[in-house]
Amino acid sequence: MNTTRKMSRKDLFWLGLLAFFAVIPLTPWFSHSSFAQHVMIQVLLYSSMAQAWNILGGYCGQTSFGHSVFFGIGAYGTGMAVVKFGLIPWPGILAGAVIAAMVAVAISYPCFKLKGHYFAIATFAIVEIFNRLFMVWYWVGGAIGLDYGFTEPGWKNFVWYQSKVGYFYGVLLLFVLVFGIVRWIEKHRFGFYLRAVREGQETAESLGVNSTRVKLSAMALSAFLAALCGAFFAQYNYRVDPPMVMSLDMSMKFVLITILGGLGTFYGPLLGAALLIPLQEYTRAYLGGIGGGVDLIIFGLLIVVVVVYQPRGIMGILDRIVNRIRRSEGGGK
Amino acid sequence: MALLEVRNLTMKFGSLVACNDVSFDVEKGSVVGLIGPNGAGKTTLFNCVSGFYKPTSGKLFFDGRDVTNLPAYEVARLGAVRTFQVVRPLKEMTVLDNVLVGAFLRGADNETAHSVAEECLSLCRLEDKSGNLAGGLPIGYKKRLEMARALATGPTLLMLDEAMAGLTSTEIKEALEIIKGLRERGITLLVVEHIMEAIMSVADKVVVLDGGEKIAEGTPRDIVEDERVIKAYLGAKFTERLKRTGEVTKNG
Ligand SMILES: Nc1ncnc2c1ncn2[C@@H]1O[C@H](COP(=O)(O)OP(=O)(O)O)[C@@H](O)[C@H]1O
Ligand SMILES: [Mg+2]
Numbered sequence: 087m088n089t090t091r092k093m094s095r096k097d098l099f100w101l102g103l104l105a106f107f108a109v110i111p112l113t114p115w116f117s118h119s120s121f122a123q124h125v126m127i128q129v130l131l132y133s134s135m136a137q138a139w140n141i142l143g144g145y146c147g148q149t150s151f152g153h154s155v156f157f158g159i160g161a162y163g164t165g166m167a168v169v170k171f172g173l174i175p176w177p178g179i180l181a182g183a184v185i186a187a188m189v190a191v192a193i194s195y196p197c198f199k200l201k202g203h204y205f206a207i208a209t210f211a212i213v214e215i216f217n218r219l220f221m222v223w224y225w226v227g228g229a230i231g232l233d234y235g236f237t238e239p240g241w242k243n244f245v246w247y248q249s250k251v252g253y254f255y256g257v258l259l260l261f262v263l264v265f266g267i268v269r270w271i272e273k274h275r276f277g278f279y280l281r282a283v284r285e286g287q288e289t290a291e292s293l294g295v296n297s298t299r300v301k302l303s304a305m306a307l308s309a310f311l312a313a314l315c316g317a318f319f320a321q322y323n324y325r326v327d328p329p330m331v332m333s334l335d336m337s338m339k340f341v342l343i344t345i346l347g348g349l350g351t352f353y354g355p356l357l358g359a360a361l362l363i364p365l366q367e368y369t370r371a372y373l374g375g376i377g378g379g380v381d382l383i384i385f386g387l388l389i390v391v392v393v394v395y396q397p398r399g400i401m402g403i404l405d406r407i408v409n410r411i412r413r414s415e416g417g418g419k
Numbered sequence: 420m421a422l423l424e425v426r427n428l429t430m431k432f433g434s435l436v437a438c439n440d441v442s443f444d445v446e447k448g449s450v451v452g453l454i455g456p457n458g459a460g461k462t463t464l465f466n467c468v469s470g471f472y473k474p475t476s477g478k479l480f481f482d483g484r485d486v487t488n489l490p491a492y493e494v495a496r497l498g499a500v501r502t503f504q505v506v507r508p509l510k511e512m513t514v515l516d517n518v519l520v521g522a523f524l525r526g527a528d529n530e531t532a533h534s535v536a537e538e539c540l541s542l543c544r545l546e547d548k549s550g551n552l553a554g555g556l557p558i559g560y561k562k563r564l565e566m567a568r569a570l571a572t573g574p575t576l577l578m579l580d581e582a583m584a585g586l587t588s589t590e591i592k593e594a595l596e597i598i599k600g601l602r603e604r605g606i607t608l609l610v611v612e613h614i615m616e617a618i619m620s621v622a623d624k625v626v627v628l629d630g631g632e633k634i635a636e637g638t639p640r641d642i643v644e645d646e647r648v649i650k651a652y653l654g655a656k657f658t659e660r661l662k663r664t665g666e667v668t669k670n671g
Contacts, residue, residue, distance in 0.1 A: 273529070274527065275523040275527040275529075275532070278516060278519055278520050278523055279523070281509070281511070281516070282509055285509035285510055285511055288491070288507070289507040289509060291490070291492045291495070292469065292471075292492075292500065292503070292569075293495060293500070293520055293521045293568060293569070294492050294521075295492055295524075296490075296492045297492070
């Protein structure tokens with residue numbers, strides 16, 4: 087009884103949050119500033135990316151530095167549909183996500199046999215390989231990439247030129263999808279199996295859990311959702327080329343946002359993105375003249391500070407504060 | 420046909436022979452004790468039976484099926500589930516969540532899994548710890564968690580590896596009560612135990628290992644009188660004590 091009440095309070099918070107996002111475009115702050123629109127879109131996009139990564143890296147405990155590859159495949163899926171085949175983006179988005187999931191499984195099957203940090207290291211190498219491959223693969227545009235021509239704005243072509251409101255609701259849908267899936271997973275068997283594999287693979291196996299299958303499923307789902315994020319990224323930028331999607335830089339964002347927010351927690355990816363993305367966008371806007379990389383320096387410092395203070399990230403810090411308040415309310419008990 | 424048949428099981432680590440040509444049966448519905456001094460090969464045998472090690476030679480049959488080369492999770496799915504001597508709590512998960520992982524083996528339905536988990540928690544007297552993180556439990560509780568988690572999978576054969584080692588005498592009594600309760604539910608048990616007195620009062624049969632070899636097999640009464648066992652493991656004094664406690668448990 088107690089748990090059901092706690093659950094519904096969590097549900098209310100989640101629905102309230104979605105309602106809050108849904109009405110943001112109606113506020114003057116949003117509608118008067120294209121920069122604010124851009125920042126909000128980025129926050130939702132990057133929190134979806136981080137949450138996609140969190141399924142594998144947080145809940146299942148398998149650190150992947152290869153997610154920019156799946157992100158990139160997703161971006162190329164829609165890019166190819168629009169630029170090469172002259173189609174609407176949707177079949178390309180779906181195809182890209184499916185291919186990304188298949189590539190992820192093919193790559194990680196041998197990599198999961200590696201113990202401990204070797205899995206993480208192997209995923210590093212994969213980014214470089216895919217980056218080079220796409221650089222010289224002329225059919226997909228090579229180093230020049232794919233540039234969108236003009237198409238009719240709207241949901242059918244998933245592009246907008248004047249206002250970013252369409253993109254905002256598009257990314258909100260993506261956010262609801264990715265976070266909704268993770269909410270579902272958290273409550274169901276698969277979520278328990280993910281955490282069991284993270285906490286002790288042999289223990290999980292002794293309880294009948296096929297840990298290889300759990301890790302591969304987590305990887306496939308994580309890559310599929312990362313690819314959807316990549317597709318949005320291509321639509322939003324009207325172009326795709328290898329360095330903008332398949333890079334260690336991009337891979338690190340998946341990892342760092344989640345770590346900063348709180349690994350294996352539901353709101354961690356959102357908190358991480360809500361802190362890092364505005365910081366990144368504002369430093370770029372105001373300190374951009376100093377030269378590239380200032381945002382990454384700040385990124386790095388922030389993560390070191392937070393994680394040294396609380397390994398469970400911002401979620402850990404919030405938990406600690408909430409506990410302290412509860413304790414003082416409880417009369418020093 | 421016995422529920423578990425161990426046939427000429429040999430497990431070598433390089434030149435070290437941890438189990439040497441061991442054979443015995445575990446009958447359905449019985450409690451079998453597996454005893455022997457430290458390093459006798461008891462845990463190694465468990466690891467082979469539960470699919471964690473591939474035996475160097477020999478065969479294992481569970482419920483008539485050859486399980487010698489099955490991976491651990493398959494063996495568990497068939498209903499032979501083990502606990503670990505060195506406890507392995509899923510640390511960053513609550514006690515309830517630990518047990519739920521086991522309970523989900525028999526189906527993905529949340530409600531069923533929760534009711535199974537809660538039943539196992541209360542059977543192992545962990546209900547008031549269900550919200551605690553497993554990593555922070557005292558050792559006695561961790562031992563019981565091992566048992567509750569394995570139990571939640573709905574095993575036909577439950578293999579306990581020194582579930583009572585390191586417990587206080589009251590805790591051991593409680594654990595024995597739990598084991599008796601399990602037997603009444605029709606679960607077959609293979610129990611590795613260092614504490615002889617404990618196992619003697621519940622076992623139908625005892626298998627004794629020493630240096631990787633089976634040196635005796637029989638009822639607890641026969642075992643405590645077996646010359647080889649006395650020499651290899653018990654020591655005469657211990658035998659006396661055992662006989663006395665045996666009388667006590669029978670009379671009281
Ligand atoms: N993984 C392993 N690698 C090498 N030697 C092992 C391994 N596991 C157990 N042994 C050795 O096998 C022998 C039996 O150990 P074990 O089965 O743990 O005994 P018990 O559980 O009866 O105390 C010991 O000599 C131990 O050192
Ligand atoms: Mg042992």
